[in-house]
Amino acid sequence: MTSEITTPAELKKMDPVFGQLSFDNHEQIVFCNDKDTGLKAIIGIHNTVMGPALGGTRMWNYTNEWEALNDVLRLSRGMTYKSAITGLNLGGGKAVIIGDAKTDKTPEMITRFGQFVNSLSGKYITAEDVGTTTEDMDRIHEVTKFVTGISIEKGGSGNPSPVTAYGVYMGMKAAAKYQFGSDSLAGKKVLVQGNGHVGETLISHLTKEGAIVFVSDIHQDKMENMVAKYGAQIFTGADLYAADVDIYSPCALGATINDDTIYKIKAKVIAGAANNQLAVEAVHGPILRERGIAYAPDFLINAGGIINVYGELVKYAEGEAMRKTENIYNTTLEIFSFADKNNLTTQQAAMQIAENRIAQRKKENAAK
Numbered sequence: 001m002t003s004e005i006t007t008p009a010e011l012k013k014m015d016p017v018f019g020q021l022s023f024d025n026h027e028q029i030v031f032c033n034d035k036d037t038g039l040k041a042i043i044g045i046h047n048t049v050m051g052p053a054l055g056g057t058r059m060w061n062y063t064n065e066w067e068a069l070n071d072v073l074r075l076s077r078g079m080t081y082k083s084a085i086t087g088l089n090l091g092g093g094k095a096v097i098i099g100d101a102k103t104d105k106t107p108e109m110i111t112r113f114g115q116f117v118n119s120l121s122g123k124y125i126t127a128e129d130v131g132t133t134t135e136d137m138d139r140i141h142e143v144t145k146f147v148t149g150i151s152i153e154k155g156g157s158g159n160p161s162p163v164t165a166y167g168v169y170m171g172m173k174a175a176a177k178y179q180f181g182s183d184s185l186a187g188k189k190v191l192v193q194g195n196g197h198v199g200e201t202l203i204s205h206l207t208k209e210g211a212i213v214f215v216s217d218i219h220q221d222k223m224e225n226m227v228a229k230y231g232a233q234i235f236t237g238a239d240l241y242a243a244d245v246d247i248y249s250p251c252a253l254g255a256t257i258n259d260d261t262i263y264k265i266k267a268k269v270i271a272g273a274a275n276n277q278l279a280v281e282a283v284h285g286p287i288l289r290e291r292g293i294a295y296a297p298d299f300l301i302n303a304g305g306i307i308n309v310y311g312e313l314v315k316y317a318e319g320e321a322m323r324k325t326e327n328i329y330n331t332t333l334e335i336f337s338f339a340d341k342n343n344l345t346t347q348q349a350a351m352q353i354a355e356n357r358i359a360q361r362k363k364e365n366a367a368k
């Protein structure tokens, strides 16, 4: 503590956990350390009112531990909203492992992490995320049952990306209906930024429907693959955000809607898979609204993946995950309508509905 810190307010700013900017009344934060395997992980349990906190484990080479803590706080909160708006009986949680997934990950480290998950007795249930794989989940499954996203051979639901992509496609169609008066994407110009697991399946749905798809990725071979397989066109303009398209679909990274990009965007619809697309929700949400851009909230339309892994816990009837994912279309339309009626951004509208559901369930739980 430095000598300049004198007031209680200044001291509060220094609070390492509960004073973090991303802290949002999280229920529990678990720091996991194992000297033998080099594991350093943080499990964030944001809210368990609706059910156990389910969310993936991200392995990332964070610059420092603050960054890792901030990420797990932000991501676990997002999961609470995602599950609540989707109508799943799940709370919000997420985990991060500090390290480079390519060079630092070992089977022993993953097993040890699984043991930490197990020690929480089901309050937190893990799954894959950036830097972890189905194979890792299978390994975790050897030491705990509180894991989803395990391989089909081991009784799981496998790769969730195709279901996520289908949900994004449904959300995009709903946003188009709201904005253009028809949910047909035939002839619409769509720019898909990020041509990975989700991006590719989304592109296949779009081109099948007759949309004119432009692709952008940091890997040239991925873009060329989209051209060869689906007849997409590589975006060659100088500035992707200023592209003359109807729909912008961020499927790579978060925070692409920020101070530098927001006033350049010409698209009238934004609908994509990336998490946390708005750099600052309270700033960039209202600007999109003022500019008449229909934004389909990311945590709503990219929920197909969690719907799919949830099926592992509740043993869905066949086709149920896809049916629930298809319903993202209706929910997205409801959000646009609720936002207009209440003079809210779509992000605020979706969050408000999710919060109401959680408050209602809290009451019901208390009355039991």
Ligand code: NAD
Residues within 6 Å of the ligand: 160, 161, 162, 164, 193, 194, 195, 196, 197, 198, 199, 216, 217, 218, 219, 222, 251, 252, 253, 254, 273, 274, 275, 302, 303, 305
């Ligand atoms: P992925 O890693 O398979 O694909 C991401 C793609 O984006 C890669 O091809 C990568 O080369 C590209 N990329 C990275 N930086 C880029 C940049 N600056 N510009 C253009 N392209 C760039 O990931 P994914 O599974 O397809 O997920 C895509 C996004 O959706 C991620 O943000 C992820 O968190 C989110 N998401 C995925 C799922 C899922 O089920 N996979 C579920 C919910 C949310």
